[in-house]
Amino acid sequence: MKIVIADGFHEADYIISLFNTRHNDLVVLNEDEYVCEYLSLKNDIPGMRGKATRRTDLREAGAENCDLFISLSEDDYKNYVACKMAKLTMNAKRCIATVINPKNVALSRELGIDMAMSSSYLLGERIKNLTSVENLVNSLSIENEHIFIDEIMIKEGLTVTGKTLAEINISDLGSVASIIRNDNALIPNGQMTLQEGDKVLIVTTAENRNKVISIFQRKRK
Numbered sequence: 001m002k003i004v005i006a007d008g009f010h011e012a013d014y015i016i017s018l019f020n021t022r023h024n025d026l027v028v029l030n031e032d033e034y035v036c037e038y039l040s041l042k043n044d045i046p047g048m049r050g051k052a053t054r055r056t057d058l059r060e061a062g063a064e065n066c067d068l069f070i071s072l073s074e075d076d077y078k079n080y081v082a083c084k085m086a087k088l089t090m091n092a093k094r095c096i097a098t099v100i101n102p103k104n105v106a107l108s109r110e111l112g113i114d115m116a117m118s119s120s121y122l123l124g125e126r127i128k129n130l131t132s133v134e135n136l137v138n139s140l141s142i143e144n145e146h147i148f149i150d151e152i153m154i155k156e157g158l159t160v161t162g163k164t165l166a167e168i169n170i171s172d173l174g175s176v177a178s179i180i181r182n183d184n185a186l187i188p189n190g191q192m193t194l195q196e197g198d199k200v201l202i203v204t205t206a207e208n209r210n211k212v213i214s215i216f217q218r219k220r221k
Contacts, residue, residue, distance in 0.1 A: 001019075001023065001024045001025070001068065002024075002025045002027075002062065002065070002066040002067045002068070003019055003024055003025065003027070003067060003068045003069075003070070004026075004027050004029055004058075004061055004062060004063045004066050004068070004070070004086070004092075005026065005027070005028055005029070005072065006029045006030070006061075006069070006070065006071045006072065006082055007029070007030055007031065007052060007071060007072045007073040007078075007079075007082075008030075008098075009032075009039075011072045011098070012028065012030070012035075012039055012072050013042070013043070015070060015072075016039065016043045016045065017043070017178070017185035018177065018178050018201070020043055020045065021187070025062075026043070026046075027045065027046045027047070027048065027061050028043075028047040028048065029050055029052055029057065029058070029061040029063070030047070030048075030049060030050075031049065031050070031051055032049075033049050036048065046062075048060060048061045052071055052073070052078070052082035052085070052086075053081045053082050053085060054085075055085060055089050055090075058082075058085060058089070058090050059090065063086050063090040063092055064090045064091065065090070065091050065092070066086070066090065066092050066093070067093050068092070068094050068096070069082075069083060069086040069090075069096070070097075071086075071096070071098070073098075074100060075100075076097075076100055076101055076108075079097035079098060079099065079108075080097060080108055080111065080113065082097070083095035083096075083113050083114075084111075084112065084113075087112065094114045094115075095114050096113070096114060096115045096117065097113050097115070097116050097117070099117065104116065105117070147203065147204075147205060147206075148204055148205070148206065148209050149177070149201060150201070150204065150209065150212070150213065151180075151199050151200070151201055151202075152202060152213065152216045152217065153198075153199055154194050154195065154196055154197065154198040154199070154200060154216070155196060156196050157219050158216070158217065158219060158220070159218045159219065159220050160194050160215070160216050160218070161194055161196055162193060162194065162195075163193065163194060164191055164193050164194075165188055165189070165190050165192050166190035166191065168194075168215065168216075170202070170204075170212055170215060173204055173211055173212050173215075174202050174203055174204030174208055174209075174212050175202070175203050176188045176200055176201070177201045177202065177203050178200075178201045179194070179198050179199070179200055180200075180201070181195065181197070181198050181199075202216070
């Protein structure tokens with residue numbers, strides 16, 4: 001999958017760590033020369049200094065016909081313009097933008113952005129649907145809520161704590177995309193053991209989501 005990540009710093013670094021596998025072709029496009037060089041060298045991927053709102057820079061960065069275009073600027077309008085440029089002039093298949101103002105989430109979607117995300121908006125939606133603080137699970141949905149990405153905190157006293165992913169085995173229900181441990185994103189394998197404090201990112205479908213959450217939040221008797 002061809003992915004272009006425009007602007008951002010720590011957010012871009014985190015997203016790169018999730019998608020940086022041999023199956024994906026990643027490119028960084030950033031106006032800041034230092035950030036661009038840092039992200040490129042650290043993650044061993046191509047980087048280009050340029051503007052995501054400029055057609056020539058988008059083309060040079062490889063945005064043409066890309067599978068996924070992600071804009072992470074702190075300027076909501078700039079993210080919107082970058083995504084529209086990538087979609088309309090570069091034929092990007094899917095565009096995602098972050099927004100600072102949660103009120104702009106719905107507006108961005110109405111204006112044609114495939115997905116607009118705001119941490120404040122996501123938090124508000126989670127709190128509205130919260131049944132208990134203990135069961136809070138951060139999540140976002142894609143493809144009209146058919147596919148979910150959930151972030152589950154591994155706590156003391158859970159049955160999965162201390163077990164390997166092979167022992168837990170949710171292959172029939174979903175997959176573990178990454179494990180965040182001590183602020184580092186780890187690419188999981190079957191022999192990796194879950195530790196207290198880990199944040200597990202799980203991709204699953206709407207019909208299997210509750211089953212997966214139940215497995216990872218089950219307490220020892």
